[in-house]
Amino acid sequence: MDGDLKSRALGVLNRFYGYNSFYPLQFEAIQCVMQGNDAVVLMPTGGGKSLCFQIPALLSDGCTIVISPLLALMKDQVDALQGMGIPAASVNSSQSEAFNREVIEQVYAGRIKLLYISPERLLAEIDQWSEFIKISLFAIDEAHCISQWGHDFRPEYIQLATLRQRFPNVPIMALTATADRLTRNDIARQLNIPDARLFMTSFDRANITLNVASNVSGNDKMKMITRFIDAHRGESGIIYSLRRKDTEKMAARLRALGYNAAPFHAGMPADEKDRVQTAFLNDDTPIVCATIAFGMGINKSNVRWVIHSNMPKSIECYYQEIGRAGRDGMPATALMFYSFADVITLKSFAQDSGQKEINMTKLSRMQQYAESDVCRRRTLLSYFNERYDHDCGNCDVCLNPPERFDATILCQMALSAIVRTHEKEGVTAIIDILRGSGKTDIIAKGYDKLRTYGVGRDTTFAAWNSYLLQMLQLGIIDVAYDDHYHLRVTDYGWEILRGMKQVKFSKFTYKSRTTEAKSRESRQGTLQNMPPADSELFELLKKTRLALARARHVAPYIIFSDKVLDVIARNKPTTREEFATLYGIGEKKTEMFWLQFTTAVKEYLASHPQ
Numbered sequence: 001m002d003g004d005l006k007s008r009a010l011g012v013l014n015r016f017y018g019y020n021s022f023y024p025l026q027f028e029a030i031q032c033v034m035q036g037n038d039a040v041v042l043m044p045t046g047g048g049k050s051l052c053f054q055i056p057a058l059l060s061d062g063c064t065i066v067i068s069p070l071l072a073l074m075k076d077q078v079d080a081l082q083g084m085g086i087p088a089a090s091v092n093s094s095q096s097e098a099f100n101r102e103v104i105e106q107v108y109a110g111r112i113k114l115l116y117i118s119p120e121r122l123l124a125e126i127d128q129w130s131e132f133i134k135i136s137l138f139a140i141d142e143a144h145c146i147s148q149w150g151h152d153f154r155p156e157y158i159q160l161a162t163l164r165q166r167f168p169n170v171p172i173m174a175l176t177a178t179a180d181r182l183t184r185n186d187i188a189r190q191l192n193i194p195d196a197r198l199f200m201t202s203f204d205r206a207n208i209t210l211n212v213a214s215n216v217s218g219n220d221k222m223k224m225i226t227r228f229i230d231a232h233r234g235e236s237g238i239i240y241s242l243r244r245k246d247t248e249k250m251a252a253r254l255r256a257l258g259y260n261a262a263p264f265h266a267g268m269p270a271d272e273k274d275r276v277q278t279a280f281l282n283d284d285t286p287i288v289c290a291t292i293a294f295g296m297g298i299n300k301s302n303v304r305w306v307i308h309s310n311m312p313k314s315i316e317c318y319y320q321e322i323g324r325a326g327r328d329g330m331p332a333t334a335l336m337f338y339s340f341a342d343v344i345t346l347k348s349f350a351q352d353s354g355q356k357e358i359n360m361t362k363l364s365r366m367q368q369y370a371e372s373d374v375c376r377r378r379t380l381l382s383y384f385n386e387r388y389d390h391d392c393g394n395c396d397v398c399l400n401p402p403e404r405f406d407a408t409i410l411c412q413m414a415l416s417a418i419v420r421t422h423e424k425e426g427v428t429a430i431i432d433i434l435r436g437s438g439k440t441d442i443i444a445k446g447y448d449k450l451r452t453y454g455v456g457r458d459t460t461f462a463a464w465n466s467y468l469l470q471m472l473q474l475g476i477i478d479v480a481y482d483d484h485y486h487l488r489v490t491d492y493g494w495e496i497l498r499g500m501k502q503v504k505f506s507k508f509t510y511k512s513r514t515t516e517a518k519s520r521e522s523r524q525g526t527l528q529n530m531p532p533a534d535s536e537l538f539e540l541l542k543k544t545r546l547a548l549a550r551a552r553h554v555a556p557y558i559i560f561s562d563k564v565l566d567v568i569a570r571n572k573p574t575t576r577e578e579f580a581t582l583y584g585i586g587e588k589k590t591e592m593f594w595l596q597f598t599t600a601v602k603e604y605l606a607s608h609p610q
């Protein structure tokens with residue numbers, strides 16, 4: 001029986017999606033609901049959650065109802081399913097009521113396998129149509145929205161708790177990518193599905209290279225960002241900033257330098273936000289400079305990189321935001337900037353927030369990650385209580401381990417400058433004194449008379465910034481958040497100053513720590529163990545894809561993901577038969593696109609004899 005289910009499931013997987021095997025736990029989750037039981041599916045973004053309910057929908061009589069909180073997500077999934085020849089539709093407020101009516105008629109007629117709908121609409125209407133249709137499964141996507149613990153709580157989701165009672169014989173599958181344990185544990189309880197089986201895979205996103213750049217400020221940051229974008233030419237990415245005005249500034253600066261970038265934040269008019277989002281999805285605007293308001297509705301599988309121009313406020317947020325890159329499983333890069341100024345801003349946000357204690361703890365865990373000199377993935381996964389007992393080989397620390405040195409004397413210089421200014425100065429003035437700056441306010445205050453004036457002039461400003469940050473991390477100094485951010489010496493600091501303790505810093509080397517070239521080498525070497533596809537052919541295939549997408553008014557990744565283009569570029573199919581057998585190409589897409597893509601391959605081969 002199960003053997004039979006497995007072969008039927010694999011048959012559907014191959015025919016519609018062009019895949020040959022299941023990802024971890026996909027089949028188990030499918031089997032669970034096919035046997036009539038409830039399931040909670042916890043997988044990271046890109047883990048293949050959608051297939052867990054789409055395959056049961058295809059294998060069952062009747063219609064699977066998919067509950068989704070966002071219009072953009074619904075539209076995207078419906079487009080993708082229709083593109084594979086799967087009868088899917090949605091009922092939503094962006095369509096005319098006449099059209100929605102027609103969709104329901106189609107469902108009555110048994111012609112729709114997957115119906116996407118918002119929770120409020122479902123609950124308002126289901127009594128009218130439930131007796132006329134056979135519901136095979138309720139799939140509740142983004143199920144963390146039901147928990148008040150989470151950051152995306154949506155009151156509309158609460159009503160879904162009644163589904164179990166109203167439809168005792170229809171299995172329920174709840175799915176989420178949230179890594180937050182409190183929220184995860186709350187889902188089954190809130191949905192009244194206490195017997196649901198749990199399917200949880202590793203939350204590691206091995207294809208994302210993790211980088212942190214500490215203490216890069218102003219112009220250097222901008223230079224690093226443009227260098228990064230240049231190294232990722234033609235790829236889509238998101239630059240996150242903490243403040244709305246920074247997103248606008250960033251986009252304007254990039255545009256002035258000739259990059260195609262647009263800002264996005266919650267304060268913009270709705271139609272402008274829609275425009276930016278659509279342009280991003282369609283690969284018309286490859287770079288979006290955004291606050292965290294951007295992303296929830298982004299299903300785009302070919303986001304290749306995410307930059308955080310400021311440190312996020314928690315590891316949960318960071319993880320969710322970098323998770324928007326590389327959903328297709330292809331290599332992607334995350335780069336986070338981290339500075340003294342960020343820590344100060346975020347601490348003052350946390351101080352003023354309602355949940356000061358929790359937010360301060362979350363922030364300090366985030367700082368630990370940024371400052372970590374062990375493998376970043378280990379730090380990250382241990383935060384989520386996941387076992388991971390080897391170094392990943394795909395983060396900046398693994399690729400370029402930091403050098404440590406005895407910094408006792410350096411540290412004493414800084415401490416002495418803080419003490420001699422009576423703990424009445426902030427970071428910048430302290431560094432100015434150490435470096436012997438001739439700034440007027442330094443001279444006016446008579447700081448040039450101090451014995452510490454100029455003792456640290458051999459160390460650059462950026463390096464001092466990093467060392468002071470490390471001193472803060474190590475608990476040697478403290479910042480008076482309520483008193484002009486003046487620096488203060490802690491008890492531990494006094495012990496160092498008096499020569500009772502020694503201290504080590506990691507050497508300031510931001511430039512070499514995040515060399516893109518190195519991480520690229522490694523991701524191609526360790527991650528895939530195969531030579532990179534020919535980039536010229538890949539570009540040609542991308543053009544072919546773009547033309548097809550434009551003609552059909554869908555986003556390019558709806559036609560094929562980057563991963564499928566990569567497979568085509570490696571295998572160079574020239575016939576329909578060769579094309580049809582490739583990974584990620586099902587029957588419908590073979591029929592629709594084989595000619596255009598094999599033609600592109602032939603064109604390429606003709607000009608590049610092997």
Ligand code: ADP
Nearest residue numbers: 019021022023044045046047048049050051328
């Ligand atoms: P999630 O919803 O968990 O973020 P998706 O369902 O969107 O993930 O799947 C991510 C990507 O992986 C999609 O491109 C999907 O087609 C692909 N995928 C899913 N399951 C498989 C599989 N068994 N084999 C190969 N690719 C898969």
Ligand code: ZN
Nearest residue numbers: 375392395398
């Ligand atoms: Zn690592």
